[in-house]
């Protein structure tokens with residue numbers, strides 16, 4: 148049976164992996180919307196290939212360029228943040244939420260409010276508005292399918308009542324600086340930070356993996372998706388990224404999901420759920436791998452992990468503040484305005500200076516996000532001078 152799909156963040160790493168699977172199963176999918184921020188050339192090429200109803204650029208300044216690129220193609224063109232939300236409201240059977248950052252929050256919420264299936268890669272939106280997003284899904288009857296590899300793994304490992312879950316353990320690769328000392332991390336470059344040892348991903352999430360803020364954000368993500376409470380959520384470093392996460396049950400059984408480090412595996416799991424679909428990914432060769440290693444995370448060298456735990460424990464707006472500060476700091480690091488160690492330090496400073504005011508609406512989340520970004524930008528200037 149043919150289903151419809153919209154892909155928000157179509158030009159990105161997750162977006163492209165999703166479209167690769169759609170391309171291989173072209174007769175099964177009708178594409179409703181494809182979106183990008185400002186990469187007009189790539190979005191136009193994808194639109195010509197996949198023939199969506201609408202192509203949307205978030206950057207309103209790119210509308211004319213996109214309209215020109217798609218002139219005569221019979222594909223509607225729109226631009227701006229409101230247009231992203233309108234595209235989400237078209238209510239495709241499956242919406243792939245793959246915009247990076249809190250910029251994905253409004254369209255993801257709009258898709259959830261349609262009550263259909265949302266394949267969620269955009270972890271920052273869940274981190275910033277977890278309670279509101281899960282409540283919106285309950286109210287609309289939407290199904291949120293986790294795409295983030297760890298959460299997709301946990302989703303695949305979970306069965307039965309959450310009361311019978313003793314512990315959910317997220318695996319972390321440890322990133323490119325897993326064995327670096329604090330001093331060594333002080334002088335790493337953006338090029339080193341984006342060079343993930345196992346995964347090919349966008350720049351922002353790659354830096355998050357390097358600081359291990361990615362695992363911190365994923366802890367918050369898991370806290371909302373799988374409500375077992377913070378005490379039953381754990382992180383273990385597993386440098387090979389073969390075991391993508393695991394669930395331990397009260398009877399002593401631990402169920403883990405393993406697979407190649409290729410996002411097409413969890414994306415396929417979400418697109419086909421509750422069925423399965425084939426992917427071109429090479430299966431694991433365990434004999435060749437020979438060894439799977441595990442080690443405890445180092446909270447001293449990776450303070451982002453402590454910040455994320457504190458954000459959950461303190462609650463309220465803390466996760467939204469943490470996410471906003473981190474987004475600003477990562478962008479500043481990639482621009483070479485601050486050093487690598489300043490990324491977590493800026494979030495920590497923002498925590499010290501502010502209270503965790505609870506957002507009661509999406510409007511509150513956007514305000515908190517905006518205020519936290521403004522303060523984080525000031526901190527970037529202070530840290531850059533130091």
Ligand SMILES: NC(=O)C1=CN([C@@H]2O[C@H](COP(=O)(O)OP(=O)(O)OC[C@H]3O[C@@H](n4cnc5c(N)ncnc54)[C@H](OP(=O)(O)O)[C@@H]3O)[C@@H](O)[C@H]2O)C=CC1
Pocket residue numbers: 155156157158159160161162182183184185186187205244245246247248250251268269270271294295296346347348349350351352410
């Ligand atoms: N990459 C991966 O393997 C994984 C990613 N994730 C999560 O998935 C999400 C996407 O990650 P990834 O694909 O790596 O990111 P990329 O940077 O590769 O792609 C980001 C996408 O979002 C679009 N975008 C960027 N800024 C905006 C904005 N302000 N408004 C609207 N659209 C915007 C980009 O458009 P343009 O190209 O025009 O800039 C692009 O399509 C993130 O939340 C990440 O944490 C989760 C697990 C794995």
Ligand SMILES: CC(=O)[C@@H](O)[C@H](O)COP(=O)(O)O
Pocket residue numbers: 295296297318319320321322346355356357359361362410
């Ligand atoms: C592919 C994926 O889901 C990423 O979040 C990946 O897991 C990053 O790896 P680490 O954060 O474990 O280094």
Ligand SMILES: [Mn+2]
Pocket residue numbers: 295296297365
């Ligand atoms: Mn992940």
